[in-house]
Amino acid sequence: MPTIEINKKELEHYLGRAVDDKRLQESISYLGTDLEGIEDGVIKVEIFPHRPDLLSVPGFARALSQFMSISKKPKEYKSKSSSYVVNVEKLVNSVRPYTTCAVIKNVKFDDQKIKEIVQIQEKLHITFGRQRKKCAIGVYPLEAIKFPITYTAKDPKQIEFVPLESRKKMNASQMLSQTSSGRMYGHLLEGCKTYPVFLDANNEVLSVPPIINSHTVGKISDKTTDVFVECSGFDYITLSQCLNMIVCALSDMDGDVYEVKVHYPNSVKKNPELKPKKMKIPFDLVNKRLGLSLSKQDVKKALLRMGITTEKDTALIPPYRTDFISYADIIESVAIGYGYQNFEGTIPDVATVGKEAPLDVFKRRLSDVLIGLGLVQVSTFHLVSKDQVEGDGVWTVDAKTSEHDTLRNQLIDPVLSTFGINRGHEYPQRIFENGIVFLQKGKEVIEQERLCCGISGADTDYTQIRQIMDMIGKRLGLTVQYKESKDPFFIEGRSAQILIGNTAIGRIGEVSPKYLAVYKLEVPVAIMEINLDELFLKVD
Known part of the structure; x- marks a missing residue:
């Protein structure tokens, strides 16, 4: 996370008053940023990724002024017409x-x-x-x-x-x-x-x-x-x-x-487009999620401390805030504005015993096997672009960027994208990801756990990726079979279905040059993708 350095005198200039170090330290921490220290008149603050508006001194001072109630009302930003x-x-x-x-x-x-x-x-x-x-x-x-x-x-x-x-x-x-x-x-x-x-x-x-x-x-x-x-x-x-x-x-x-x-x-x-974005305030959900009993006025007061004005039951999100996507972001702002230090701890009256889910234990075992085989684990976004889904995907409404507007329904594209991003690094490259994909069945969206392994290098071929699948089967005590098949991702004649008994659990093959070109890859890639939910059921 990025760290910015702020001249304290310059900050006080924007705040319009002098502030002692103790109050400054408390306010910066409660605002939701990480104060690294104040030394020789320089403030070092670590800014979390969801608040890029705080990366400038004026932006940080703006948020701090509102949070400390120095400013009674957030500034309204407007642009003048011109012939430019x-x-x-x-x-x-x-x-x-x-x-x-x-x-x-x-x-x-x-x-x-x-x-x-x-x-x-x-x-x-x-x-x-x-x-x-x-x-x-x-x-x-x-x-x-x-x-x-x-x-x-x-x-x-x-x-x-x-x-x-x-x-x-x-x-x-x-x-x-x-x-x-x-x-x-x-x-x-x-x-x-x-x-x-x-x-x-x-x-x-x-x-x-x-x-x-x-x-x-x-x-x-x-x-x-x-x-x-x-x-x-x-x-x-x-x-x-x-x-x-x-x-x-x-x-x-x-x-x-x-x-x-x-x-x-x-x-x-x-x-610039400086008109505030309007979002409905979910008053009932605020109290339900936070465990509080705030009145509408209390909620609006908390939002005002975060620089967010209101119009009846609507929040007016300033043009410099990029982190408001859903009602959850409003609830978070209410919590910070109310003050986490003001929440009272309670002891639950229900006793429970927690343990790791069996599927998670299974996934961890598989990860250990793959790491032992020299593969590096990666983690990619659940949201991808529309051209990285197979068939009809699940699209998001009012997406903020075209790069992340569809839920992934397979892991091959994300793994290929990872190879593409790292094509300037040393080969061979051996990676894997186990994660969730989202499949649409009628009006229902189903989550499915999958594992995808990929190898990229000058001498990469089908045999190398099959050896990894064979080792997984051996470690799990399962007999893995392969049935030749056609798949648009793979070169014809160098791809197969992966079967355990009579159940198809995945696919394997050498990636087609057509898909290598999409990610600007100049060396062969072999990939396997399996359904972990199905594989888990086959394990004794």
């Missing part, structure tokens, strides 16, 4: 198709504020942006660029500019090997024939996302007062949320926010 335009061309569809943009004026930058802006970018890149894969951020001095801005894609050899903190002009291909950012993030453009680029009306390069800004027009200084901010990536909602966090932080630095019209080939978006 960014044109997005179709050419970026295959590289980084979306961008969100804003202009902020009248920020009095000094060394401290510049340091804060750099910290916001770095921390959001690492966490919310997944090392710039999901989201890349650019901040530019407005006086150095001319609108309209064009977001397009070009041959990297035709993109020439002076990269940030560099002295010589180079093209985008050279930039990947000759700059530290290029070496660190160049893999994100691996295999791309064209690179995304922001150009101003003078055809001046602003940046090549997600790698680096231009030194000429992409570096802010203590003379800067107005800035242009852009976020680029693959999911519009993610980019909009990221932009909101940056914009609100700059607004808290006394900046004035101006909207930017982003013209896509088939639509026009106005950024």
Whole structure:
């Protein structure tokens, strides 16, 4: 989890008053963050992943001010209309198709504020942006660029500019090997024939996302007062949320926010979108889940301490909060706002004896066998993209990102995705995952425990993965049989059904080149996937 450093005097500036260390320590801990310490006027705080809005000093001060009741009402963020335009061309569809943009004026930058802006970018890149894969951020001095801005894609050899903190002009291909950012993030453009680029009306390069800004027009200084901010990536909602966090932080630095019209080939978006999100407050569930007897007014008071205003029985979620997905998030906010220290402990009047579930004991035994065979256990998300399910999957309503909008119904794609992510590492690679998949039977969704093992390497073949399945059968005292079959995941003639007696419990084979290409894998992969629920029933 990321740690931020906050200058105490700067924090007190945003709070509007001095606060003694003891009160500060208590409030920071109760807010739901981990205080590492206060030393020499510097506060070190560990921020949990679900609160990226706290990664900036203004954002942290905003939350703390509300929680400590210093601020009586949360600030309402609004943008002013403007004539600023960014044109997005179709050419970026295959590289980084979306961008969100804003202009902020009248920020009095000094060394401290510049340091804060750099910290916001770095921390959001690492966490919310997944090392710039999901989201890349650019901040530019407005006086150095001319609108309209064009977001397009070009041959990297035709993109020439002076990269940030560099002295010589180079093209985008050279930039990947000759700059530290290029070496660190160049893999994100691996295999791309064209690179995304922001150009101003003078055809001046602003940046090549997600790698680096231009030194000429992409570096802010203590003379800067107005800035242009852009976020680029693959999911519009993610980019909009990221932009909101940056914009609100700059607004808290006394900046004035101006909207930017982003013209896509088939639509026009106005950024930033600062209207609060509305969620119904589940008053009955709040008390049921927390074991309290709070009145509606008490619930609203607790939410206000968390910076959330209310309108009748509706919570108004601020634009910089990205962690509100369901009613459970409202209940959690009520609990923190009420104060965990105010909960009274009670001794249950029912005596129970707990023990590990038999299926979990069985799964642990299998894991021990596989680890002994040199496999590394991995754990992937239950939610995947729609193209990573087999047949009709179970889709989520109002998904926040297209990368995680469907419940997985097999483990082969997630394991292949893991190989794809780690293709730059040493081979051979041997991994396994045991986890839940979700199958739709009529109107019912059934959970099923499965095990998937994969081997990837230059000499990987069907025999190697079968040896692993044979060893599992031997350790469990079962006779494993194989029946040749056709499976779209596997090469024809190198795949089979896995049987225990007359019961088919899984499938095994060498992965088809078609699927290897999807995950940009250049070495053979062999995989087996079995139904652990069925296998468990076969064990004596």
